[in-house]
Amino acid sequence: MRLRSLVAVVPLLFLLGNVGCAYKKYSDVICAIPRDPSGSLYVTQHAGMVHAAARFGMKVYWNGPRGGDDTQQQIELMERAIQQRNAGIVITPTAAFALDTVIQRALSDKLPVVILGSPIPFPADPYLSFVITDINQSAKLAADRICLSSKKPAEIAIIGIDPVTPGTTALLSSFEKALDRCNLSARIVSKVGGASTFGQSQATTARILREQPKLTAIYSLSSVGTRGAIAALQAAHRDHSVRLVSIDPNLDLVLLLRRGEIDALIFPNMRAMGEKSIENIVALHKDQPVQPIVIFEPVLVTRENVDTDSVQTLLKMDWREIP
Numbered sequence: 374m375r376l377r378s379l380v381a382v383v384p385l386l387f388l389l390g391n392v393g394c395a396y397k398k399y400s401d402v403i404c405a406i407p408r409d410p411s412g413s414l415y416v417t418q419h420a421g422m423v424h425a426a427a428r429f430g431m432k433v434y435w436n437g438p439r440g441g442d443d444t445q446q447q448i449e450l451m452e453r454a455i456q457q458r459n460a461g462i463v464i465t466p467t468a469a470f471a472l473d474t475v476i477q478r479a480l481s482d483k484l485p486v487v488i489l490g491s492p493i494p495f496p497a498d499p500y501l502s503f504v505i506t507d508i509n510q511s512a513k514l515a516a517d518r519i520c521l522s523s524k525k526p527a528e529i530a531i532i533g534i535d536p537v538t539p540g541t542t543a544l545l546s547s548f549e550k551a552l553d554r555c556n557l558s559a560r561i562v563s564k565v566g567g568a569s570t571f572g573q574s575q576a577t578t579a580r581i582l583r584e585q586p587k588l589t590a591i592y593s594l595s596s597v598g599t600r601g602a603i604a605a606l607q608a609a610h611r612d613h614s615v616r617l618v619s620i621d622p623n624l625d626l627v628l629l630l631r632r633g634e635i636d637a638l639i640f641p642n643m644r645a646m647g648e649k650s651i652e653n654i655v656a657l658h659k660d661q662p663v664q665p666i667v668i669f670e671p672v673l674v675t676r677e678n679v680d681t682d683s684v685q686t687l688l689k690m691d692w693r694e695i696p
Contacts, residue, residue, distance in 0.1 A: 399484075402432045403654055404454035405647075406447050406464040408490075410437040413624035414643055415465070416690040418489070421647030422463065429655045431460060444471045451475045454484070461485035461654035463647075469493045469539045476501070485657040487650040490641070491540030492666075502653045503666045506641040508540055509547045514673045515618050516551035518637045519590040520559055522616055527552075527559035529590045530581045532574070533598030533621070535567040541594065544620070548592065562588065567595050574601020575608075582609045590636075593619040599626060603634050622674070627688065630676060638674045640687055645669055 405422055407415035415437075422433045434454075438446040444467045452475060454462050462479055466472050466488065473495065479486050480498045488495070488503045495501065519527055529552070535541055545564075552559045563581050574597050582588060582605060591606075593599040599619040606612040612634060619626060622638040629635045646669050653663045678684055 399458050399460045399658065401430065402434050402457070402459045403651060404434045404450065404459045404462045405436075406450045406462065407435075407437045408465050408467055409439065410435055411439070413690060414622060414641075417688065418643035418647035420689060420691055421644035422651050425648040425651035429651070431651065431655065433651075434459070438467065444468050448472060448475050451479060455479050455482060459484070460658060461487065463487045463489055463650040463654070465490040466493055466539055468537050485654045487653050489646055489650050490643075491538075493539045497665060500657060501665070502663050504646045504649045504653065505666065505668055506540075506646070506671050507668045508544050511620055511639050511641070511671045512544055512547035513551045514639050514671060515592055515620060515637075516548055516555060516559075518618055518673060518675075519592065519616060520552070520555035522636065523559070523589050525589065527555070527589045528562045528585060528587050529559065529592055530563040530565070530578075530585060530588055531561060531592045531594065532565050532578060532581070532602060533567045533593050533595030534564060535595065544594070567598060569597070571597060571601050571604070574598045575604045576601075578602040578605035579609065582606070582611060582615075588615055590616045590618065593617065594621060596621045596623045596626060599635065603629060607634075620671075624688070624690070627674070627679065630674065630679060633676065636675070640672045640674050640684075642669045642672065642687060644687060644689065 403426060405419065407418060409415055419435050426433050436450055447464065447467060451462055451464065455478060461484060476486055476495065480500050483500055485500045490505060492503050492505050519529060549561065562585050565577050578601055591602050593602055599617065602617055606615055616636040618637045619635060620639045622640050626635060626638055630638055649667055656663050672684065672687055674684055
């Protein structure tokens with residue numbers, strides 16, 4: 374009798390053992406991988422994520438490449454998150470296709486992945502979602518600001534172009550279409566790629582100013598390009614005649630905006646996007662569906678509205694403050 378009972382129990386124990394091995398417990402940590410973890414724009418994302426995570430009893434591991442273009446480090450951080458069974462990954466990719474393999478590895482492991490900031494081409498997956506900025510609206514805000522502030526036909530230079538950065542090509546296309554709808558004649562007279570240093574950006578803008586004496590506006594796609602452009606405009610004594618609009622804002626650029634050296638900054642709502650990314654990951658762990666794409670409106674920040682409550686909330690970087 375005892376032998377028959379033992380024979381019956383052994384397969385059951387073996388089955389339960391297999392089930393236990395197959396079950397993979399996730400930690401309470403969500404891995405966040407921005408392009409630049411110390412950049413003030415991304416610190417606002419960090420704040421939104423930490424506050425949202427606290428509501429669900431989760432934690433945020435915040436790390437990423439210094440300098441914004443180290444794709445290999447982003448890959449290594451994703452692999453670390455997979456190995457440690459983190460609850461999910463929130464990443465702002467430095468390049469459109471370089472992360473495909475490691476993203477697919479995470480999704481195959483049923484690890485939720487949120488692409489934050491700009492979209493990248495990737496097949497639909499129930500564990501993949503996008504929390505992104507409205508690129509068309511961002512381009513429209515820039516075009517309208519340049520057109521409406523110009524008393525004569527606008528001649529525009531675009532600087533800081535990096536086609537590898539996700540969303541750049543779509544942004545340029547949308548900006549050109551928005552310019553076509555301006556009430557006054559506007560045309561792009563120069564397009565230049567992104568420079569890696571302040572000095573290169575300054576030299577590039579100085580060359581554009583020499584070649585385009587009727588230039589009325591500069592549309593900058595990078596913070597490095599914006600800083601270099603300011604220096605070149607001041608050196609050429611054209612800082613009051615050429616308007617500068619930037620879509621890659623940082624906190625130090627807000628000071629330059631207050632001084633009138635920048636006409637406008639277009640801020641993505643990184644704080645709200647960070648909160649939404651956490652909510653998506655938590656929902657998936659509860660077997661609740663999430664929208665595959667959530668789009669947030671960017672905000673045009675000028676000297677006129679920079680001190681309003683809505684903009685100041687957008688700029689808050691208090692990631693250690695728990696509500």
